[in-house]
Amino acid sequence: MTKILGTSLQAADQVALLRTLGLLLQIGLTTFAADTFGLSLQMEPLVHVLVLESLFLSLTLALRKPLFAKESGLFIALSLDTLFWISWLHFSGGATNAFISLLLLPIALAAVTLPIWAPWALTAISTLAYSLMIFTVPESPMQHHGMDMSSHYLGMWFNFVISALVMTTSVALITKRMRRQDAQLAFMREGQLRQEQLLALGTASAQMAHQLATPLSTLRLLLDEMKEESGDASALVEEMETALGRCEHTLAELRLATESIRDRRQRPLLFDELMDGLKQKTLLLMPQTEIQWLMTCTAEKLAERSILTDMSLTPAIMALIENAARASTETLGTAQVDISVDIAPSEDQIYLQIRDYGTGIAPALLPQLGTLLIESPKGLGIALLLSHASLNRLGAELILANHPQGGTVAQIRFSVLGPQSQTSDEASV
Structure with a gap:
C-alpha cells in the first residue's frame, strides 16, 4: 500500500x-x-x-x-x-x-x-x-x-x-x-543511486583487474620455472597450476565481459545452449557441488526458444549458483543446489530457478537484496546487486523468495525472443 x-x-x-x-x-x-x-x-x-x-x-x-x-x-x-x-x-x-x-x-x-x-x-x-x-x-x-x-x-x-x-x-x-x-x-x-553504485563497483573492478594482471603473469613465470627445476609435476604444483589457470581464465572473462558491455554486444542464444554452458561451467569450477537439474518442460520446446545474452549473463547466473552452494554448505555441510527450468503458460518467458538448502533470507532483507548495497558478511549484497544489474540490462527479471520447505529460491525470468527479434539481433551481430 x-x-x-x-x-x-x-x-x-x-x-x-x-x-x-x-x-x-x-x-x-x-x-x-x-x-x-x-x-x-x-x-x-x-x-x-x-x-x-x-x-x-x-x-x-x-x-x-x-x-x-x-x-x-x-x-x-x-x-x-x-x-x-x-x-x-x-x-x-x-x-x-x-x-x-x-x-x-x-x-x-x-x-x-x-x-x-x-x-x-x-x-x-x-x-x-x-x-x-x-x-x-x-x-x-x-x-x-x-x-x-x-x-x-x-x-x-x-x-x-x-x-x-x-x-x-x-x-x-x-x-x-x-x-x-x-x-x-x-x-x-x-535507480540513480543503484547506477552510481554499479559505476563505482565497475571502476573498482576494472582497476583491480588491471592490477592483478601483473602479479598473475609473475606467478605464471615462477610456476613454469618451478616445474622446470623440479623436473616432475608434483600434486602441489598441479594444484597451483589449476588455481592459477582459473584465475587467468576469470580475468580473461572479465576483460571480455567489460568489452562486451562497453560495445553493447548482445546476441540471441538458444536456451538449451545456455544450459549446456552452465553445466560445463559448474563441472569445471564447482566439481564438489551436487547440482540436481530439473526440466519441467520438454527439450524440444526449450531448443526452439532464444533469449538475449552478452558476456555478463553466465557470470551473473554462476554467482547465484555459488551463493546457493555456499548457503547449503553452511546448513547441510555439503553443497547441494537444485536448478529447474520451466516455460510460462503464455510461452513468452522461461523461468530458471536456483534453490539452496540454507536458512533462508530475512523477510526484511528480501526487497533490498539485488537493488541496493547492504552490509553482508557473506557477500550476498554485491553479488546479487551485480547479477540483478546484468539480468535487468538483458531484459530479464530476478525474484528472490524463501522456499516453504527451507532455503531460498532465486527465480530468473527470461523474455523469449520472437522470430523477428532473433533475425534483427543476428543481423546486428
Missing part, C-alpha cells in the same frame, strides 16, 4: 494544529461573537461539546504517534472532528449558522491525507447532518421580515453539497497525482 501523507508525525502535528485552531474558533464565536453573527446558542450542551472536544484534543496530542501510525487512526480522528463540528453547529443555530461551511475542513484534510474513500465517507456524514439540520430549523428563522427563507437555506445546502463534491474529487485527484509523481521520483532516485 502506498504510504500516505497522514502517516507521518509532521502531518499529525499539522492536523493537531488545525484542530486546535478550530477549537479556539468555536470558543471565540461562542463566547464573544454570538450576537454579532446571530448565533442561537444552547449553552449547556455547547459547554459539554467543548469540554469533550478539549479532552479529545489533549488525547490526540499525547497519542499522536500510535494514533497516526495507520490511515485508519487518522480517519477515525477526522470523523470525530466532523461529529464535534456537527454538534457545535447544531447547538449554535444549526442550518442558520453562518459558519456551516466549516464542515468542509475535515473533508479537505481527508482528501489530502487519506485514500479516496475517506473524503467521500466524510462528505456523506456531513451532508446527512446538514440535511437533518435543514429539516429541524424552527419556524421563526424560516420567516425573516416577512420573507420565506426556506429557499435560501435550501440554496445554502445545495452550495455546500457542490463544494464538498468538488473538493472531494478535485483535491483527491490532485493529491493522488502528486503521490504518483513522488513515487516515480523516489524510484528514479533509487
Whole structure:
C-alpha cells in the first residue's frame, strides 16, 4: 500500500494544529461573537461539546504517534472532528449558522491525507447532518421580515453539497497525482543511486583487474620455472597450476565481459545452449557441488526458444549458483543446489530457478537484496546487486523468495525472443 501523507508525525502535528485552531474558533464565536453573527446558542450542551472536544484534543496530542501510525487512526480522528463540528453547529443555530461551511475542513484534510474513500465517507456524514439540520430549523428563522427563507437555506445546502463534491474529487485527484509523481521520483532516485553504485563497483573492478594482471603473469613465470627445476609435476604444483589457470581464465572473462558491455554486444542464444554452458561451467569450477537439474518442460520446446545474452549473463547466473552452494554448505555441510527450468503458460518467458538448502533470507532483507548495497558478511549484497544489474540490462527479471520447505529460491525470468527479434539481433551481430 502506498504510504500516505497522514502517516507521518509532521502531518499529525499539522492536523493537531488545525484542530486546535478550530477549537479556539468555536470558543471565540461562542463566547464573544454570538450576537454579532446571530448565533442561537444552547449553552449547556455547547459547554459539554467543548469540554469533550478539549479532552479529545489533549488525547490526540499525547497519542499522536500510535494514533497516526495507520490511515485508519487518522480517519477515525477526522470523523470525530466532523461529529464535534456537527454538534457545535447544531447547538449554535444549526442550518442558520453562518459558519456551516466549516464542515468542509475535515473533508479537505481527508482528501489530502487519506485514500479516496475517506473524503467521500466524510462528505456523506456531513451532508446527512446538514440535511437533518435543514429539516429541524424552527419556524421563526424560516420567516425573516416577512420573507420565506426556506429557499435560501435550501440554496445554502445545495452550495455546500457542490463544494464538498468538488473538493472531494478535485483535491483527491490532485493529491493522488502528486503521490504518483513522488513515487516515480523516489524510484528514479533509487535507480540513480543503484547506477552510481554499479559505476563505482565497475571502476573498482576494472582497476583491480588491471592490477592483478601483473602479479598473475609473475606467478605464471615462477610456476613454469618451478616445474622446470623440479623436473616432475608434483600434486602441489598441479594444484597451483589449476588455481592459477582459473584465475587467468576469470580475468580473461572479465576483460571480455567489460568489452562486451562497453560495445553493447548482445546476441540471441538458444536456451538449451545456455544450459549446456552452465553445466560445463559448474563441472569445471564447482566439481564438489551436487547440482540436481530439473526440466519441467520438454527439450524440444526449450531448443526452439532464444533469449538475449552478452558476456555478463553466465557470470551473473554462476554467482547465484555459488551463493546457493555456499548457503547449503553452511546448513547441510555439503553443497547441494537444485536448478529447474520451466516455460510460462503464455510461452513468452522461461523461468530458471536456483534453490539452496540454507536458512533462508530475512523477510526484511528480501526487497533490498539485488537493488541496493547492504552490509553482508557473506557477500550476498554485491553479488546479487551485480547479477540483478546484468539480468535487468538483458531484459530479464530476478525474484528472490524463501522456499516453504527451507532455503531460498532465486527465480530468473527470461523474455523469449520472437522470430523477428532473433533475425534483427543476428543481423546486428
